[in-house]
Amino acid sequence: MAVVWLDDVRADDLDLVGGKGASLGELTGAGLPVPPGFVVTASTYRAFIEDAGIDDELFSAVEVDHEDSAALKQAHETAHNLIMGTPMPEDVREEILDAYRSIGDGDAFVAVRSSATAEDLPDASFAGQQETFLNVTEEELLESVKACWASLFSERAIYYRNRKGFPHDKVDIAVVVQQMVDSEKSGVMFTRHPSTGEKKVIIEAAWGLGEAVVSGTVSPDNYVVNRESGDVETATIADKKTMCVRDEETGQTVDREVPNEKRHDRVLTDGEVARLLELGELVEDHYETPQDVEWAVYDGDVYMLQSRPITTISEDANGDDGANERTRSDGVSDDVLMRGLGASPGIASGRARIVTKLDHLDQVAEGDIIVTEMTMPDMVPAMKRAAGIVTDEGGMTSHAAIVSRELGVPAVVGTGDATTTIDDGDIITIDGDKGTIREGEEPEEKQRQPVEEARPKTPVKPMTATEVKVNVSIPEAAERAAATGADGVGLLRIEHMVLTLGKTPERYIEQNGERAYVDEIVSGVREVAEEFYPRPVRVRTLDAPTDEFRQLEGGENEPREHNPMLGYRGIRRGLDNPSIFRLELQAFRRLFDMGYDNVEVMFPLVNDAEDVLRAKEHMIEAGIDPDKREWGVMIETPAAALSIRELADAGIDFASFGTNDLTQYTLAVDRNNEHVANIYDELHPAVLKLIGDTIEACRETGVKTSICGQAGSKPKMAQFLVEKGVSSISANIDAVRDVQHEVKRVEQRLLLDSVR
Ligand code: PEP
């Protein structure tokens, strides 16, 4: 028997039908609505390679040095050609085609997916690639099945198995062939809150096929449903720009723009939510553990496409609806005074202190809420005393947002006019998750520090193949950052240290001398390097925008620029005026001499190899051997992304995506301009394309990749990057834990996909 029907498959048929086949069979058997289909069994694949006598050749072709990318590519090509070039036996062909013809009317579009098996699942991650072909017809069916077999030998799968020492001949592959559900709407459902374990169903939904939601290319609607009452507690309706559909003519899956009238429409009706809830209960009961389900709606019916256990619920989550509740049941009520962006999580009440001039800062007492136009570096001591921070201006990457997250102080930024709406002395409550400000005081027990503060100091850290690091801007945050269990610091910005001096570097040096300036940098970096030792700390040379430095003493000498974001900053400034840049490099040299070999050097805003080679030259002049130290660049401009191979030739060890800038330069959207904030989208396909292509080129050239922009804290970006094979992700302190869990979840999914 080359094939078995899903109706006849059960969970313990793993060896025969792989993980995906077994799970779909189990769901079918439990009476859940699964599209009809069959599985080409794993033994069919095994018989195919053995009977054709290609097995020995196949397995020896993929025994290569996994760090040698040319050898890896060659191994993949050999294995792929062997499988695709070997004809399928006639009896197998007939059996598969017969089974296909009995689905639907005999000419159905089917989805063909690999479902690998393994004798032993390794405990550490080894991701592989899962091949999926959608909208397949009879004509392409057999080739698609073979392509699924060959997907067992993608470069990535070979890489991971060789790295983990997992034998290639122990993995078999089955292929699931299932009727396509031409979904009008689709998405995912968690039968419990995926990180807190609360008894709430979280549903994400978008128009069209599910690929757009699962791959993160569309922002889906989000529904939080109370499992007891069935009430939709919150429905966040997203602007759904794109959808994935089947092209009527070619049958291929294509991305389309969502028609204007549907973009802002709520995707799910109450009836569909109720049906999903019902299926969620059934599937969780069946498996006796919370599930992460992919679903689709076609012709009014809800189908289940896949279900797996949720792996991200933290060990310390108690699963009740009490203290861990992140969504207040009163939702958006009338007493919301004003709104902004929730920039640092937590809920805090206190007395508003309107800060308009620096000399008001001493009036900020312990537990007050600072309300100001925009925070400045000099405010950091007052920000530490404050219970919360509110600003008129700025976005998620503004000074206020970055510093408050690092200090663990709830913050709402970009409110527009808080300083004129709120009166000094008013008692207010700010919610840094929702971005709201309310009048009055929240009861003590409802006030909440950022989530990870309430967690154990030594968190149970999931082991991930992708490193999860943390961003630090102020050395005072080092201890808190290190306590997250992060694998190192992905970005330590020097400019916050310099800004705290209150003077431009030139003025500071004029008054205190070069040595004192170097000492300041050494002592700030050392604090972080010491806290993390031996974990690596990536320190960026100064990226000083003229508008920020103008506020400092000596700032009157900063050039006046029409658009500072496109102006005199980053490495171009360092190279143009090496007198300051040189001193930063001397600070690195001192740190290395002091034994901080965990410090890494990173250059900001490079455009091309010339920038990199000139910076490298300065590094050598400062006595730093680029061959002995880890050094690299930020990828913040499309030019840098497009020149990545030349940058690799220049000798960089790593490339780190600065998505705050990469997004603004790719989309021509000023990151500090609230008038265009609605089109600032780090997950825009163009930004993702630049990132994805750069990762691929870096993998080929042996350069490590990382992200240190704000988007690294977003689960969707983390998902995209892990799937692309990024080496590390650096997140904000408050997001490290969630990112660790998201990375684990995606890696496990890739792992399971590779062995199913
Ligand atoms: C970035 O551009 O993403 C980045 C991390 O740098 P900064 O926010 O300091 O410009």
Ligand code: MG
């Ligand atoms: Mg930047």
